[in-house]
Amino acid sequence: MVPHLTTALTGPLLDLERRFLENISAIEQWLRSQWLEHSPPFYSSVDLRNAGFKLAPVDTNLFPGGFNNLNPDLLPLCVQAAMSAVEKLCPEAKSLLLVPENHTRNQFYLTNVARLASILRLTGLNVRIGSLLPEITAPTPVSLPDGQTLLLEPLRRLGPEGRRLGLDDFSPCAILLNNDLSSGVPEILQNVHEQWVIPPLHAGWHMRRKSRHFLAYREVAEDFARHLDIDPWLINPDFGVCGQIDFHARTGEECLAANVDMLLTRIRTKYKEYNIQSRPFVIVKADAGTYGMGIMTVHDASEVKGLNRRQRNKMAVGKEGLQVSEVIIQEGVPTVETVNEGTAEPVVYMIDRYVVGGFYRVNTDRGIDENLNAPGMHFSPLAFETGCSLPDTAQAPDAPPNRFYAYGVVARLALLAASLELERSAPADEA
Amino acid sequence: MVPHLTTALTGPLLDLERRFLENISAIEQWLRSQWLEHSPPFYSSVDLRNAGFKLAPVDTNLFPGGFNNLNPDLLPLCVQAAMSAVEKLCPEAKSLLLVPENHTRNQFYLTNVARLASILRLTGLNVRIGSLLPEITAPTPVSLPDGQTLLLEPLRRLGPEGRRLGLDDFSPCAILLNNDLSSGVPEILQNVHEQWVIPPLHAGWHMRRKSRHFLAYREVAEDFARHLDIDPWLINPDFGVCGQIDFHARTGEECLAANVDMLLTRIRTKYKEYNIQSRPFVIVKADAGTYGMGIMTVHDASEVKGLNRRQRNKMAVGKEGLQVSEVIIQEGVPTVETVNEGTAEPVVYMIDRYVVGGFYRVNTDRGIDENLNAPGMHFSPLAFETGCSLPDTAQAPDAPPNRFYAYGVVARLALLAASLELERSAPADEA
Numbered sequence A, B: 001m002v003p004h005l006t007t008a009l010t011g012p013l014l015d016l017e018r019r020f021l022e023n024i025s026a027i028e029q030w031l032r033s034q035w036l037e038h039s040p041p042f043y044s045s046v047d048l049r050n051a052g053f054k055l056a057p058v059d060t061n062l063f064p065g066g067f068n069n070l071n072p073d074l075l076p077l078c079v080q081a082a083m084s085a086v087e088k089l090c091p092e093a094k095s096l097l098l099v100p101e102n103h104t105r106n107q108f109y110l111t112n113v114a115r116l117a118s119i120l121r122l123t124g125l126n127v128r129i130g131s132l133l134p135e136i137t138a139p140t141p142v143s144l145p146d147g148q149t150l151l152l153e154p155l156r157r158l159g160p161e162g163r164r165l166g167l168d169d170f171s172p173c174a175i176l177l178n179n180d181l182s183s184g185v186p187e188i189l190q191n192v193h194e195q196w197v198i199p200p201l202h203a204g205w206h207m208r209r210k211s212r213h214f215l216a217y218r219e220v221a222e223d224f225a226r227h228l229d230i231d232p233w234l235i236n237p238d239f240g241v242c243g244q245i246d247f248h249a250r251t252g253e254e255c256l257a258a259n260v261d262m263l264l265t266r267i268r269t270k271y272k273e274y275n276i277q278s279r280p281f282v283i284v285k286a287d288a289g290t291y292g293m294g295i296m297t298v299h300d301a302s303e304v305k306g307l308n309r310r311q312r313n314k315m316a317v318g319k320e321g322l323q324v325s326e327v328i329i330q331e332g333v334p335t336v337e338t339v340n341e342g343t344a345e346p347v348v349y350m351i352d353r354y355v356v357g358g359f360y361r362v363n364t365d366r367g368i369d370e371n372l373n374a375p376g377m378h379f380s381p382l383a384f385e386t387g388c389s390l391p392d393t394a395q396a397p398d399a400p401p402n403r404f405y406a407y408g409v410v411a412r413l414a415l416l417a418a419s420l421e422l423e424r425s426a427p428a429d430e431a
Helices: A015-022 A024-037 A072-089 A107-121 A210-228 A253-273 A309-316 A400-425 B015-022 B024-037 B072-089 B107-122 B210-228 B253-273 B309-316 B400-425
Strands: A043-050 A055-061 A095-100 A126-131 A140-143 A149-154 A156-158 A164-166 A174-178 A196-198 A239-242 A282-286 A295-298 A327-331 A342-351 A354-363 A380-383 B043-050 B055-061 B095-100 B126-131 B140-143 B149-154 B156-158 B164-166 B174-178 B196-198 B239-242 B282-286 B295-298 B327-331 B342-351 B354-363 B380-383
Touching: A015 A024, A015 A400, A024 A210, A024 A400, A024 B072, A024 B107, A043 A400, A055 A210, A055 A400, A072 A107, A072 A342, A072 A354, A072 B024, A072 B072, A095 A107, A107 A126, A107 A149, A107 A174, A210 A239, A210 A327, A210 A400, A239 A253, A253 A282, A253 A327, A295 A309, A342 A400, A354 A400, B015 B024, B015 B400, B024 B210, B024 B400, B043 B400, B055 B210, B055 B400, B072 B107, B072 B342, B072 B354, B095 B107, B107 B126, B107 B149, B107 B174, B210 B239, B210 B327, B210 B400, B239 B253, B253 B282, B253 B327, B295 B309, B342 B400, B354 B400
Parallel strands: A095 A126, A095 A174, A126 A149, A174 A196, B095 B126, B095 B174, B126 B149, B174 B196
Antiparallel strands: A043 A055, A043 A342, A140 A149, A156 A164, A239 A327, A282 A295, A282 A327, A342 A354, A354 A380, B043 B055, B043 B342, B140 B149, B156 B164, B239 B327, B282 B295, B282 B327, B342 B354, B354 B380
């Protein structure tokens, strides 16, 4: 099921990885001290890009799918980390309701839901799956490609005044969202105060902004970099924001072009400083939402002026048909990693503060400066062969356990940024 | 390095394993609720015996050696569990002093120390090793069979009035004992109040008694069995104690014979109840201490009366030449497991509340009713192929992941018993 990975590790040796390797104790201590002050989200996945000269997160997902893509050998790590997370968040919980995305026909996604449910069951929770889909009006078994069956059940409000969320005959202690709430919080999920909702509702994309995440990440990266005496740019993707774009009406184009230009100038300066020969580029994408929609690679400000109708349409629409009006302009980090000649980027998975695995997202149809999370295109996950917690100083910095360790470090910095972001965006009554 | 294990799993199908498998949620919930009230020791290993009709712990070690015998694939589990343990016990710790046993020539043991140090280093601690051996007067590198070098350094008292324990230029936050203190607490380890000592000194064999452990275990087993509606005898080894034996002077022989007889009678009743054809036996061993010394298999009370000089000498002397005067008479649990025709018993390792792996202790020269932890004899550890946290209800109860799950459950019951035992034996000023 999971082919072994070797070819992804063909990048130039990263000084950064060596630096991490020499400072394992300092890094782990620093992280531990951070977790004394900040609580990590229940789970997350972080998309990384390794440019050889730079290793940075480009997206942090607080409702991770893809647990089915992790190396099954690392499953005990998931169970152990989930035990620790449950113990901290809701130690008395006996039952948990998992609320997935509304993708009934995406078998890969449903296999992820099944995997997640089985991890949670192994921590001792009774887990059932509550669907937001209007067509699920009774318990509905769905067959999965691996022969398993997933039972989707209709969500119900329960108890006096419908204060609790559950299923028929099931009033759970905790509700785990695997739905990123891109279209807002469905009514049935609102005003749930007697049960644990994990992660909190304000972690949804109706509230989250990538720019707020990367603002928090910049702080984390600068603090960490000071601690390790490295240039924070080596782990931090620079960015700008435009808050009032209307791609259809062509308003905000100037803001976009100005930001693209400013960012490209800053990148060029850094490339000169480090004698990097690559051509600088930026990624323009929706500030809210995910799923690789509405994403553009830009090498020059002129490219965002006078977009044709097709390009504007593509940029204007995010997940579930939502209009995009706020965009983030993010420094493009080329990826040097390839798997079987396909461009590859690592995705690291975490439960609580623990890295539990990861995989390579591989896209043979895309270049090193393009978004690889492209729906409908060929994309093959390739599980990390080993964990991210066993660096081996006796080996070269780019040996798999060491490169994976570096990935795990940067991913945990993004996790810490997400903690700060959620603290700051919490509504007054949840703070 | 670690051969795959299949042949050990030849025992009769255990109803108990099926029962565990059907109650994973209830078991994990029950354990979680217990950990809300009791703190597990930092680490431990539990020797189990699987009789086919009964699965029980026979020894619980709070200073486990043998980490080097675990499947290296499960190392990330050790690191993650150790992170969790460190975070709870001493979150601000940056440096840790590991105090091992005084076995300079036992390369297997020293390889365990090196493995343990490397697990702890990966959690972000600066780890150094402080030796109690008088001949270690300066930092002394010791070469290990795997090519590594272990640096043993002389322990020092530091600071005003020598209140702290450390090494030259090393004043650690925490001290981890991997020395079971069989001969008492060495002076240099006494009165350390400014640093974390893990596990606490009263976990040493100078204070511990197996009988107190198994008394606590009996409570745990009865509570758990009630919860699962099973007969506690299925997981609980019955026992008796004699507190005033002098094997040389032949005093206490009557107490021993009476206890042996009483216990054999109780076992016979149980065997009759379950229609078990095996011949009942008991194990007589020192109530304090470990290392498989001074252990006798007894099938009839007459065997402990009129012991010859050789037998008495053997029983009278424990680890480090200590006199044995208190003995526990424990129900013998035959082992049905074999590996390559050698008699085998599982040993399960835990860090904090997490099962992190295990192995089979295999002794081709010993019978199914004998102690297998016999120094000097052929004994080959065989790592568990998979973890103990991934039971698979789709497979038979005796499939490896399920059998290992059952082992992990019973081992955690012994861990819980150790928590109770340590709570109860804590000196007033530590309680």
